[in-house]
Amino acid sequence: MWTIEVDQVSKAFASDRGRVVTADGLTLTAAAGEITAVIGESGCGKTTLLRMIAGLETPDSGSIRFTNPEKPDTAPRISVVFQEPRLFPWMTVRENVSLAVRELPGSEKWGRTDEALKAVRLCDAADAFPKELSGGMAQRAGFARAIAQSPDILLLDEAFGALDALTRTVLYQEFQALQSERRMTVLLITHDVLEAVMLSRTILRLRGGVIDESFAVPFPYPRSLATPGAGDLSHRIYGTFFTGEKEEIK
């Protein structure tokens, strides 16, 4: 399994408002086979961090490394799930998901596609078109597309953010089941503290271009909204945004 190591990364953009610094010597580790959440206020640089890890953006300085002692000379497969599933409207769900593995020979391509649809419980909607899907189903298709690539590392950019609260809660359960089977290294970008508590082992707070706080989430999986202590912990973490509290919660 792969560890993500972000070391002293800095990144700034020139904009109408002047120079926007999104990372300023940012260092973090996302542990192998675990879910690590990065939380932070709107505009603090979460998506930019994810895009740098995905290779879609280049840091101005610093380094991003992926390490796996069992595979020293290879690179991990990285998939991203965005807030909007971005499905092609003229293709069925199955065809959309198959695009993720289009380079594979026919039988393997469809095998991997159907396996991914099964993993996200979307087999019944395989032949539907995107306009026929609910928001939750469309996002499941987005997850299927990422999973079809058998990623070692999965980057989630507000992947549950566009869903209503009930659908989101169902998807949290499903994602935990998926992760217990696949043991991917997951970086979850969110501004929803409760979501981070539901899913992640460690929560990192991004503020001022650095990770300024780290919170361990001790609850065993699978977790739900009824998990004792989960609500309290999310309130305490949420509260730190307003009090500037410098507390490391273990």
Ligand SMILES: Nc1ncnc2c1ncn2[C@@H]1O[C@H](COP(=O)(O)OP(=O)(O)OP(=O)(O)O)[C@@H](O)[C@H]1O
């Ligand atoms: N390509 C770009 N060019 C100029 N500015 C950018 C670019 N990408 C991001 N920014 C700026 O960098 C800052 C951080 O953006 P980013 O999307 O990483 O924040 P975020 O924490 O993900 O925000 P949100 O939670 O609202 O999605 C913002 O001020 C944004 O406008």
